[in-house]
Amino acid sequence: MVTSVVIHLKQISTRFSIAVHTLSLIAVYPKDCTGDFIAGSVNTNPVVIRRIMGMLKKAGLVDVRPGVGGASLLKDPERITLLDVYRAVNVTEEDRLFRIHGNPNIHCFVGRNIEQALQKELKEAQSVMEQRLAQTTLDQLIGKFK
Amino acid sequence: MVTSVVIHLKQISTRFSIAVHTLSLIAVYPKDCTGDFIAGSVNTNPVVIRRIMGMLKKAGLVDVRPGVGGASLLKDPERITLLDVYRAVNVTEEDRLFRIHGNPNIHCFVGRNIEQALQKELKEAQSVMEQRLAQTTLDQLIGKFK
């Protein structure tokens, strides 16, 4: 009997793309960016934006004016990379993209060796991905808008 | 008031590392690899292994002998890459590692452009990561075991 249940991997959260959208908005419309304005462009709830703004603030990317509202960039768009944004909103355990199963059987030749050997490869794969993100700045991204 | 709630990104499933572990076992111990044996080395429930074996089978990487049990590789360890394994077990929507928020406001200059511009960058980042995985074979990985 064949039934097929498609398993979907949990992908990298939309927090990342929403954060990039948010920073692009602030760069393009430096005067108007309240949470509600951003939420209107992203098309989501303002609280979702405020949460992400909190992360961007903590990462030193934006400044949010308390009370009156509105946000501004703390770095030039030429100096903000996609990696900066990715790191700001993707708080992973020890910054690891890949999980590795714990407690393999150390009495087994493979179980005893797999973790360290695989860890090294996966870190490299993660690293090249992040370095590619680091090559694109907010400025370059906005430059592609039509 | 400052409270800090750490948000952990859902990382790439341990299915991947368990699959690599499983294939390594079959390569090293071609005679003994029943689901229970593998589960004993991975240190998990046999059903978890059987599920992953099903994915590896569907990907054409292994053959499982029905009835009597035991698994064997369908390709040489020198010709199985980490990318093959990754693709076999990580069934993501359209193979996309990154999610992008849907339905941005197309009446906004940024909302109208962000998806396409960002998509291109993220695909490239995913691609370099996958190409790095493709550079490591099962054989090379096992060669690092001590």
Place this chain on the structure above:
DNA sequence: ACCGATGTAACCATTATAGTTACACCTAAT
């Protein structure tokens, strides 16, 4: 026919996500 193995359904606890309401607080403008 038996025995050990596989295939898979079904269920569960845990956790991340993303949306939502609610409300305290802050600042400028009146």
Place this chain on the structure above:
DNA sequence: ATTAGGTGTAACTATAATGGTTACATCGGT
């Protein structure tokens, strides 16, 4: 000083993926 609009954050929700588990049908060599 009061008000209006915006921010910060807690709390709750529905949805979904994960990984473990039990149960059971089926397969195939001995």
